[in-house]
Amino acid sequence: MKKEFFSIAIDGPAGAGKSTIAKKTAQVLGIEYIDTGAMYRALTLKVLRNKIDPLNYKEIISLLSKSDIDFNDNHIYLDGVLVDDEIRENKISKNVSYIAVIKEVREIMVSLQQKLATRKSVIMDGRDITTVVLPNADYKFFVTASVEERSRRRYKELIEKGEIDVTLEKIMEDIRRRDEIDSTREVAPLKMTSDSYLLDTTNKTIDECVDFIVSIVKGRS
Ligand code: DC
Numbered sequence: 354m355k356k357e358f359f360s361i362a363i364d365g366p367a368g369a370g371k372s373t374i375a376k377k378t379a380q381v382l383g384i385e386y387i388d389t390g391a392m393y394r395a396l397t398l399k400v401l402r403n404k405i406d407p408l409n410y411k412e413i414i415s416l417l418s419k420s421d422i423d424f425n426d427n428h429i430y431l432d433g434v435l436v437d438d439e440i441r442e443n444k445i446s447k448n449v450s451y452i453a454v455i456k457e458v459r460e461i462m463v464s465l466q467q468k469l470a471t472r473k474s475v476i477m478d479g480r481d482i483t484t485v486v487l488p489n490a491d492y493k494f495f496v497t498a499s500v501e502e503r504s505r506r507r508y509k510e511l512i513e514k515g516e517i518d519v520t521l522e523k524i525m526e527d528i529r530r531r532d533e534i535d536s537t538r539e540v541a542p543l544k545m546t547s548d549s550y551l552l553d554t555t556n557k558t559i560d561e562c563v564d565f566i567v568s569i570v571k572g573r574s
Pocket residue numbers: 367368389390391393394449450453478479480481482531535
């Protein structure tokens with residue numbers, strides 16, 4: 354019997370272009386995009402708003418149990434309020450890795466993400482999608498780019514958003530630190546699985562990257 358839904362899992366480091374590529378691929382294939390990083394970011398936003406120390410895991414777990422994080426039409430809602438823009442601020446990027454290392458936080462997020470993937474065909478991106486969230490995904494990709502390129506992209510993004518308190522050197526330092534935390538953490542570290550396609554976006558346009566994924570999914574590669 355033919356499966357009703359299919360899933361595409363994408364992992365990769367910060368700034369590799371995962372969300373831009375995944376969002377566009379979702380449009381081309383007519384499937385749902387789920388940005389799991391946005392879920393960790395939404396929790397981080399709430400932690401900072403409540404003035405909780407990002408290292409105080411007990412209070413963070415308790416806060417998550419009282420929070421509602423959901424997607425509607427590709428937008429993320431925290432307790433029913435749209436937070437698309439707030440979660441992209443630099444102070445969130447700087448703190449989110451500390452919150453994403455908490456085992457209990459990850460367990461709750463993973464089960465939420467798995468539930469989201471049962472209802473429709475999805476493309477989901479993050480750090481543990483190919484390994485933990487959707488280990489049986491129909492298609493798996495590891496999307497990456499050089500640290501320099503990823504830092505340049507993040508810098509440009511923040512400057513365009515009007516953040517003035519940033520330098521390229523500082524961003525590069527933050528990206529290296531996040532890479533280190535994301536790939537060496539005890540629970541679900543970022544790694545490429547042997548059944549993932551490697552997509553290095555360093556010298557590619559967004560459309561070239563989308564085409565790469567779409568051609569594999571459509572069996573044209
Ligand atoms: O992709 P992003 O920059 O929005 O991710 C934000 C943070 O959340 C990043 O530091 C890693 C973490 N993350 C994670 O641990 N697992 C995921 N599935 C997605 C993101």
